[in-house]
Amino acid sequence: MSYLYGGKILRVDLTHGDIKIVPTERYASKYVGGRGTNARMLYETIDGKTDPLGPDNIVAFGSGPLTGTTFPGCSRTDVMCKSPVTNLIGNCSFGGDWSAELKNAGWDHVVLEGRSPHPVYVYIRNDKVEIRDARPYWGLPNYEAQAAIREDLGNPNYKIVSIGPGGENQVTFASVHSNIGNSGSRTGNGAVMGSKNCKAIVVRGTQGIAVADPDAFLEACAEAHMHIRGTDAYAEYHEIGLLADELAYVRCGIECGGDAHETAPSFDDKFNYSDFWKRYGYKRTGCTGCPVHCMEAYNVPGIGATIISCELYPQLGAELRNYDERFWYYVVMQCHKQGLDNTSVATILQWLMTLWELGIIDESITDGYRMEWGNREAIEGTFWNIVNRKGFGNVLAKGMKAAADYMDAKIPLEKRGGKSTYYHAMQVNNNPMYGIVGRFHGQALAYSVGRRSDLISDLDMSEFLIVSAPVYPIWDDATKKAYTEAEQAEALRLGGTPEAADPDGYKGKAALVHDMGMTIGLPDTVGTCKWHTKFLYMYIDAPHYAKALTAGLGRTVEPEELVNASLRMRNLERALECKMGRRRDNDTIPEKEFDKKVSHGYWKGKLGTSREGLERMKSEYYLIRGWDLATGIPYRETLLEYGLDDVAADLASLGILPERPEWLSTQAMKEPSLAHILMDEEEKRQREAAKAPVEKEEKHTSEADKATTA
Amino acid sequence: MADTSVADASMKIVRDEGREWVPEYGRLLVEPEKCTGCRTCELFCSLRNFGEVNPARARIHVVRSQEDNIITTVPVVCQQCEDPLCMAMCPAGALSRNLETNAVVVDHDKCLGCRTCVQVCPFGAPSVDPRTGKSEKCDLCGGEPVCVKFCSQEALKFVTAEEESMTRKRDMVDKYVEHLRAASSGGTI
Numbered sequence: 001m002s003y004l005y006g007g008k009i010l011r012v013d014l015t016h017g018d019i020k021i022v023p024t025e026r027y028a029s030k031y032v033g034g035r036g037t038n039a040r041m042l043y044e045t046i047d048g049k050t051d052p053l054g055p056d057n058i059v060a061f062g063s064g065p066l067t068g069t070t071f072p073g074c075s076r077t078d079v080m081c082k083s084p085v086t087n088l089i090g091n092c093s094f095g096g097d098w099s100a101e102l103k104n105a106g107w108d109h110v111v112l113e114g115r116s117p118h119p120v121y122v123y124i125r126n127d128k129v130e131i132r133d134a135r136p137y138w139g140l141p142n143y144e145a146q147a148a149i150r151e152d153l154g155n156p157n158y159k160i161v162s163i164g165p166g167g168e169n170q171v172t173f174a175s176v177h178s179n180i181g182n183s184g185s186r187t188g189n190g191a192v193m194g195s196k197n198c199k200a201i202v203v204r205g206t207q208g209i210a211v212a213d214p215d216a217f218l219e220a221c222a223e224a225h226m227h228i229r230g231t232d233a234y235a236e237y238h239e240i241g242l243l244a245d246e247l248a249y250v251r252c253g254i255e256c257g258g259d260a261h262e263t264a265p266s267f268d269d270k271f272n273y274s275d276f277w278k279r280y281g282y283k284r285t286g287c288t289g290c291p292v293h294c295m296e297a298y299n300v301p302g303i304g305a306t307i308i309s310c311e312l313y314p315q316l317g318a319e320l321r322n323y324d325e326r327f328w329y330y331v332v333m334q335c336h337k338q339g340l341d342n343t344s345v346a347t348i349l350q351w352l353m354t355l356w357e358l359g360i361i362d363e364s365i366t367d368g369y370r371m372e373w374g375n376r377e378a379i380e381g382t383f384w385n386i387v388n389r390k391g392f393g394n395v396l397a398k399g400m401k402a403a404a405d406y407m408d409a410k411i412p413l414e415k416r417g418g419k420s421t422y423y424h425a426m427q428v429n430n431n432p433m434y435g436i437v438g439r440f441h442g443q444a445l446a447y448s449v450g451r452r453s454d455l456i457s458d459l460d461m462s463e464f465l466i467v468s469a470p471v472y473p474i475w476d477d478a479t480k481k482a483y484t485e486a487e488q489a490e491a492l493r494l495g496g497t498p499e500a501a502d503p504d505g506y507k508g509k510a511a512l513v514h515d516m517g518m519t520i521g522l523p524d525t526v527g528t529c530k531w532h533t534k535f536l537y538m539y540i541d542a543p544h545y546a547k548a549l550t551a552g553l554g555r556t557v558e559p560e561e562l563v564n565a566s567l568r569m570r571n572l573e574r575a576l577e578c579k580m581g582r583r584r585d586n587d588t589i590p591e592k593e594f595d596k597k598v599s600h601g602y603w604k605g606k607l608g609t610s611r612e613g614l615e616r617m618k619s620e621y622y623l624i625r626g627w628d629l630a631t632g633i634p635y636r637e638t639l640l641e642y643g644l645d646d647v648a649a650d651l652a653s654l655g656i657l658p659e660r661p662e663w664l665s666t667q668a669m670k671e672p673s674l675a676h677i678l679m680d681e682e683e684k685r686q687r688e689a690a691k692a693p694v695e696k697e698e699k700h701t702s703e704a705d706k707a708t709t710a
Numbered sequence: 711m712a713d714t715s716v717a718d719a720s721m722k723i724v725r726d727e728g729r730e731w732v733p734e735y736g737r738l739l740v741e742p743e744k745c746t747g748c749r750t751c752e753l754f755c756s757l758r759n760f761g762e763v764n765p766a767r768a769r770i771h772v773v774r775s776q777e778d779n780i781i782t783t784v785p786v787v788c789q790q791c792e793d794p795l796c797m798a799m800c801p802a803g804a805l806s807r808n809l810e811t812n813a814v815v816v817d818h819d820k821c822l823g824c825r826t827c828v829q830v831c832p833f834g835a836p837s838v839d840p841r842t843g844k845s846e847k848c849d850l851c852g853g854e855p856v857c858v859k860f861c862s863q864e865a866l867k868f869v870t871a872e873e874e875s876m877t878r879k880r881d882m883v884d885k886y887v888e889h890l891r892a893a894s895s896g897g898t899i
């Protein structure tokens with residue numbers, strides 16, 4: 001038995017009812033596990049032609065070497081497939097207790113392939129794997145289905161990840177859900193699971209996880225636990241979760257996208273999450289092995305009980321100007337139960353309300369609902385129509401682009417102001433944006449280059465703190481000043497220029513976004529929670545993971561090895577996305593968002609991201625990543641540097657592999673803080689080249705020669 | 711003390727060891743309402759005691775109820791009873807009192823794996839190890855319970871008998887003081 005790993009990957013062929021066992025070692029040495037191994041398995045399976053909802057797609061559920069161990073935050077499951085929302089990589093993760101159980105059953109990953117002829121669930125009890133009839137549970141909401149399966153199995157210790165009716169009906173933005181409140185959302189992984197007729201994966205494991213040096217491993221984990229418990233952020237999240245964060249973001253106008261807050265009056269005091277928690281919260285809770293307990297458990301009389309954390313607060317509340325707290329709670333809970341991504345639901349409804357306000361749509365489009373801001377009947381009716389794929393809801397279930405095409409065909413161009421309804425959709429690559437607007441420069445870059453138009457893949461957390469500190473609810477002035485100054489110093493260190501720490505600046509932001517992307521790749525591969533990193537200011541970093549892995553695996557793991565694996569994974573993902581058609585042009589924010597000032601809260605009338613500014617940040621980002629400035633595809637040299645030789649050969653055979661020009665410095669890859677200087681030089685070079693077209697042509701010829709010889 | 715045959719038997723064994731009751735013995739205090747159900751205690755318990763991470767082998771179990779989706783989690787662990795039924799009923803005499811720590815401990819060489827201790831314990835605290843088939847129960851980690859160290863909610867505490875009896879009383883008084891202060895300042899504090 002291999003240390004820390006279960007050692008086996010379970011591949012379930014639902015078409016033929018077969019199972020196959022693949023050794024984890026095939027991937028682990030290069031990709032560590034979790035998101036890394038998932039990405040590699042996805043690369044080997046899909047391409048641009050794969051139908052996301054067809055049998056050729058896969059859904060991979062993955063844990064990492066530290067999942068299920070004593071390392072803090074050991075609970076994450078990474079879920080990957082080709083997304084029916086973006087037609088690119090669909091990646092989400094969820095916490096809870098599922099993957100820890102999977103590891104204890106001796107498995108690192110479960111991959112669903114093919115399509116079952118009738119609804120089934122996958123049953124795993126240690127080495128015993130069965131594909132079982134799920135027809136009795138088909139149609140049941142997540143909570144009810146999981147309770148029924150557990151009851152029928154006669155053992156409450158089974159851990160289950162399932163889909164709700166949303167996933168069964170293949171609503172493109174359906175989520176997977178584990179236990180109560182643990183959702184893997186945003187990219188339609190639930191819809192893909194539904195397309196395979198797979199209701200759930202049910203796991204019980206009692207085999208344990210072997211550790212090479214238990215004493216040293218315990219010490220490394222103890223150190224990480226105590227490190228987290230010693231941070232200021234822990235003290236806050238442990239007591240009140242993300243309530244203060246959410247309130248701060250609303251106050252400075254970050255939490256709502258597009259026109260949602262353009263014409264809105266102040267949100268302050270209209271929706272007070274803290275009061276809601278005091279009234280209806282009964283318990284703090286969290287995932288397996290986590291000291292933070294960031295989630296709130298609620299029981300609202302007449303509606304029911306559920307668990308809530310993170311972005312659920314503003315999305316279906318403030319963003320829709322839905323100030324009826326009990327109704328907000330009801331919709332959130334139904335998103336869990338029916339298995340839909342609440343962010344997508346909120347952003348789509350916000351889009352419809354914008355179109356309604358602009359007079360572009362009316363009841364003839366919306367099944368008779370008046371899409372006025374905060375209209376309870378419209379929100380609830382449309383939600384259920386999406387879940388059940390009825391009427392206009394059936395159109396919305398296909399995603400924003402399909403819905404825009406439908407509306408454009410029905411509404412004359414002049415009524416649309418000469419534009420497509422898609423112009424008003426807050427989306428990146430058709431993925432409804434997480435509310436936070438692109439008016440904050442670092443976030444605009446993160447949304448553009450990230451993998452799913454939100455802040456979970458790349459992010460500028462320094463900017464977050466700097467812009468939200470002035471309105472942070474629980475800090476006094478001295479605290480605000482101290483945190484802001486500390487974060488500005490960090491931004492200066494990483495970005496290499498004071499502009500990086502300045503919300504009005506563009507230069508140096510790419511280094512911050514890249515650094516966060518690199519950092520959260522670490523927990524994503526080892527299978528722990530990214531919130532414990534600097535992502536939420538708890539600063540677990542590569543050395544902590546390396547120390548635990550060294551003790552647990554019984555071989556020396558250097559922090560650099562893990563950082564390298566994180567970067568390798570990101571380049572692999574990017575290569576796959578480029579293979580499926582993603583280019584520099586796709587890395588953007590909605591056209592409508594350019595040059596818009598913040599329209600609400602503390603930053604009202606300020607900031608806004610310009611097109612040139614975003615392009616400049618993207619160029620710096622590509623420079624740091626080693627991606628082609630023109631296309632955004634990783635250079636051959638970059639892929640080779642991370643040992644992705646076969647990927648390079650693959651892209652070359654498709655004729656899309658760029659060669660790194662000789663004159664292009666690779667310094668930014670080693671020292672991201674210099675990217676802004678190198679980009680200044682590059683822009684100067686381009687300007688000069690534009691002045692002397694003959695010289696430029698010669699250069700191009702020599703590059704082409706080089707490419708041919710290579 | 712009630713004169714039941716079971717209690718008698720156990721008391722006899724205890725007294726035969728010549729043990730005296732010492733209030734300073736550390737005791738594991740469980741406050742279920744603070745528990746969030748993270749099971750960190752199970753993870754560290756199994757690592758510390760078996761050299762592997764395996765909640766199924768842990769000597770403490772967080773039992774979860776989620777009737778109507780309302781979560782209740784209760785850490786169940788040996789209370790190191792004064793008159794332990796498990797010790798009295800063990801047909802192999804495999805259970806004994808560790809006089810250093812006051813913990814009731816299992817001698818695995820003597821244990822038959824008959825599960826009597828599991829069945830008679832009023833809490834169901836002992837478990838049968840899925841790997842060895844023998845009885846497993848909390849031995850207080852030799853006097854420094856690892857679960858307590860990593861319970862970030864302080865739902866588990868290691869305290870003396872005196873502290874234990876005062877803990878809940880103090881909690882109640884703290885709430886009372888808070889209420890009085892809020893009332894005197896005319897609002898919440």
